[in-house]
Amino acid sequence: MMDCTGQAEDGGRAALPAGAGAGGAGPITRTEQDGDVTKFCLAAADGHEIESVVVPMGGEIEGKDKTWRTLCVSSQIGCARGCTFCRTGRMGLVRDLTVDEIVGQVLAARQQFGEDVRNVVFMGMGEPLDNFENVVAAVRCWHDDREHQIPRRRVTISTVGLCDGIRRLGALGWRRLNLAVSLNAPNDEIRSRIMPINRREPMGALREAIASYPVRGGGHVLIEYVLMAGLNDQPDHARELVEYLRGLRTCVNLIPFNPFEGPGYRPPSEEAVTQFQSILMESGQLAFRRNTKGQQAMAACGQLGRPRSVG
Numbered sequence: 001m002m003d004c005t006g007q008a009e010d011g012g013r014a015a016l017p018a019g020a021g022a023g024g025a026g027p028i029t030r031t032e033q034d035g036d037v038t039k040f041c042l043a044a045a046d047g048h049e050i051e052s053v054v055v056p057m058g059g060e061i062e063g064k065d066k067t068w069r070t071l072c073v074s075s076q077i078g079c080a081r082g083c084t085f086c087r088t089g090r091m092g093l094v095r096d097l098t099v100d101e102i103v104g105q106v107l108a109a110r111q112q113f114g115e116d117v118r119n120v121v122f123m124g125m126g127e128p129l130d131n132f133e134n135v136v137a138a139v140r141c142w143h144d145d146r147e148h149q150i151p152r153r154r155v156t157i158s159t160v161g162l163c164d165g166i167r168r169l170g171a172l173g174w175r176r177l178n179l180a181v182s183l184n185a186p187n188d189e190i191r192s193r194i195m196p197i198n199r200r201e202p203m204g205a206l207r208e209a210i211a212s213y214p215v216r217g218g219g220h221v222l223i224e225y226v227l228m229a230g231l232n233d234q235p236d237h238a239r240e241l242v243e244y245l246r247g248l249r250t251c252v253n254l255i256p257f258n259p260f261e262g263p264g265y266r267p268p269s270e271e272a273v274t275q276f277q278s279i280l281m282e283s284g285q286l287a288f289r290r291n292t293k294g295q296q297a298m299a300a301c302g303q304l305g306r307p308r309s310v311g
């Protein structure tokens with residue numbers, strides 16, 4: 001683990017060590033391209049691969065059209081959480097990534113793509129709050145880097161919905177660190193079927209944890225919702241979701257399921273996605289649809305993890 005762990009506690013600011021990432025995460029071993037989306041893999045010292053995805057983004061900032069790149073990083077090799085719609089979940093947990101290995105993903109992406117790798121989202125392999133200490137230390141490193149800073153407001157931690165972990169994250173007092181929660185169902189019955197975590201921490205408890213998270217003024221907790229045909233994409237599901245989220249400061253990110261071999265789920269129809277989004281928005285719930293960039297590179301949500309690793 002690199003020396004930067006905990007450096008921000010006393011307000012100190014430090015540059016990333018020149019060799020950060022090199023010890024824990026080696027060179028890029030493989031890249032896959034799908035249009036302008038790139039998945040790359042770093043070699044870990046123990047022979048595993050650490051998978052990351054670079055996605056070009058664009059939009060209007062302060063009245064000007066800008067482009068930048070978002071890096072989707074992994075926090076673990078594999079994942080213990082076993083969500084049934086997720087390719088990584090089928091691997092089981094191999095191990096946590098070290099701070100070096102997490103930080104090294106940004107260094108590798110910046111070496112390859114330059115400084116416009118601006119935003120980081122923990123939406124790659126693994127549940128970041130299961131590797132809490134190392135993930136928090138990596139966020140500190142990026143934030144405290146004098147030369148190539150990635151401030152916390154440009155980092156998003158995406159969780160399966162671990163209530164204690166969300167509270168621990170909130171207790172750090174980092175008001176501008178973004179939180180995303182992978183919800184994917186409008187009720188406990190459906191969520192428990194596709195996300196084992198829900199049998200231990202049902203949606204009522206999760207709702208309280210989300211409500212406790214300190215979002216900055218005008219900000220939201222992002223709610224990720226993977227739409228699967230017939231399972232959770234019906235109009236009644238949308239209305240139920242509206243009721244669940246009522247009173248919370250959230251924005252729903254609708255993600256059409258990306259097929260891969262095995263799980264038996266189907267993507268929703270175009271009409272179902274449009275109708276689902278309309279019901280949310282007409283009820284006053286912010287909602288947008290994620291572009292499924294990267295689908296062919298197997299880099300879209302829930303698709304990281306090599307087939308040979310599937311147990």
Ligand code: SF4
Nearest residue numbers: 079081083086089160
């Ligand atoms: S969706 Fe996230 S938490 Fe669930 S198995 Fe996949 S990587 Fe793990």
